[in-house]
Amino acid sequence: MSMTIRQLKYFVAAAELGQVSQAAIHLSISQSAVTTAIRELETLLGVNLFVRSTQGVTLTDRGRHFLNHAYQVLRSVDEALNIPHTDEDAMGSVRLAATYTAQGYLLPYHLQRLRQWYPNISIDLYEFERTEIEDKLLDGSIDMAIVLTDNLIESEIVSEKLFSSERRLWMPSHHHLSQKKTLALEDVEKEPFIMLTVDEADVSAMRYWSLKSLQPNVILRTSSVESVRSMVANGLGVAILSDLVYRPWSLEGRRIETRSLDDVVYPMSVGLAWKRGKTFTQAMHAIRGYFQQVYLTPQQNMVRSTVV
CATH class of the missing domain: 3.40.190.10 (Periplasmic binding protein-like II)
Incomplete structure (x- = not known):
């Protein structure tokens, strides 16, 4: 029996969430599938990765050590599956703003990839609060922004939701x-x-x-x-x-x-925003196209495969 990416993903989910049941919910699969995958992984490695209890699962010393390797393997697989298609024809600059959350927890990874995809596009990056972002989009001080779309107020700001992040206790x-x-x-x-x-x-x-x-x-x-x-x-x-x-x-x-809570707890929606009627430059089209490919195309493919 050989190690699989599926086993690593299920192991990481259980390690991060501390409960097999929550890992199953997060992965949208059955709890037994997670349990089986982890058992297979432990058998293959010949060690116990978790200590089980009624409260959930806790990593053993060997489990904590293996978790670091699992992160590295999954990161390498993700990079291999997302080899950048360098486009040297796209040129120009974009003044891109982001709120604190997008700046700290989302953008760094994508900025590095954007630099690879579009080496001739310059991104001037800013961090502002939502109100200031809206003002600067309206007066033309910035071109685009990555924001929490549900917080937007100004009617002249257009937004495109990229993904939703569930809120949990x-x-x-x-x-x-x-x-x-x-x-x-x-x-x-x-x-x-x-x-x-x-x-x-x-x-x-x-x-x-x-x-x-x-x-x-x-x-x-x-x-x-x-x-x-x-x-x-x-x-x-x-x-x-x-x-x-x-x-x-x-x-x-x-x-x-x-x-997860059983009540209605709205997820956090993250997306792009720009001024209504804004004329998109080549660079702006490229940035928007990148985020659409990363977030929206996989969702569309998932819907299509479900329908089929």
Whole structure:
């Protein structure tokens, strides 16, 4: 039996989420498929990668060591499958802005690939809050922006959603809420709550809290994702944040678990924005085409394969 990419993906998902059931939900497959793949991997390696308990799975020392190798293999496979098609004919410059979340958790990887794809396109990059981005798009100071599209207000701003990132409950390891079979906002309401404020995350959060006429028990409002991560990991509270900014470990090395809620919790939508009626340059078309190919084409292919 040889090692497969499928086994590595399932192993990484279980390692990051801390529960086989959550890994299965994240991967949109059966729980038994994840369990089987991990067992096959452990048999092949001749070691236990996880310690199993009623609360979930925890990496062994060998498991933590293997996780680093799994990341490297999956990263290499991703790069091999996405070999850049260098286009030296596309030329020009683009003034591209991004909000904090897009800048920190999305753009660096794509900027490196854009440089490979379009070596003759120059990207002038800026980071602004959403309101300033809208103002600068309208007055022509910037050409395009990557934003949280649900936060846009100005009617003269056109947006194109690229993907949605699910928002889930963040909890410290072995939190009592992880034992509940169903989990709703009512269960979270009395818990100490860490409210992220950057990129209007607090405004977005209150949209779904207000739907249930509930108020979170906020003990801290902070613009720092790392502060939220550390507070949750150290058992000081819980949070509801998107998968885009999720990492399973805090800076102190403590684990954070996630859990989907049964209530309507709107996902975070990320996309491109520009001024209505903006004349696209060759460089702007290239940037937009890149993001469409990366995010929208795979979704369209998935829909087609499902229909067929």
